[in-house]
């Protein structure tokens with residue numbers, strides 16, 4: 635299933651898909667409306683609504699700035715190549731990619747991506763391993779779920 639869904643390199647699929655950091659597959663599921671700024675929360679809410687309306691929308695899974703970061707006040711810090719936060723966040727993406735057995739730029743349907751991450755992380759990881767010391771842990775439904 636994963637191999638079939640990995641259509642990285644297809645220009646037509648890439649042009650229609652949303653670029654999403656791998657660890658944001660978790661954050662999206664935990665979002666309760668909190669965020670770094672009103673603009674950030676509004677953007678994330680719109681992205682989630684879009685994905686819910688079109689669960690077969692393709693996502694390109696990456697370890698760099700994505701459509702969620704685009705409205706984040708920390709974007710500059712997170713994109714600075716050598717900053718501590720940039721490396722920490724990228725490591726979260728790389729951890730998730732490793733667990734999902736996917737590579738940078740893998741494209742798959744949103745519903746398949748969420749199924750895959752919930753299955754793989756349920757069996758292989760505790761939320762701390764993905765989220766580290768994220769400041770939203772006590773507000774995040776994905777982090778707080780007991781039975782994953």
Ligand code: SF4
Nearest residue numbers: 660661765768774777
């Ligand atoms: S705790 Fe933070 S990093 Fe973890 S899923 Fe929630 S928002 Fe994302």
Ligand code: SF4
Nearest residue numbers: 703706708709712723
């Ligand atoms: S904190 Fe960094 S990784 Fe998270 S949404 Fe903001 S810019 Fe993106």
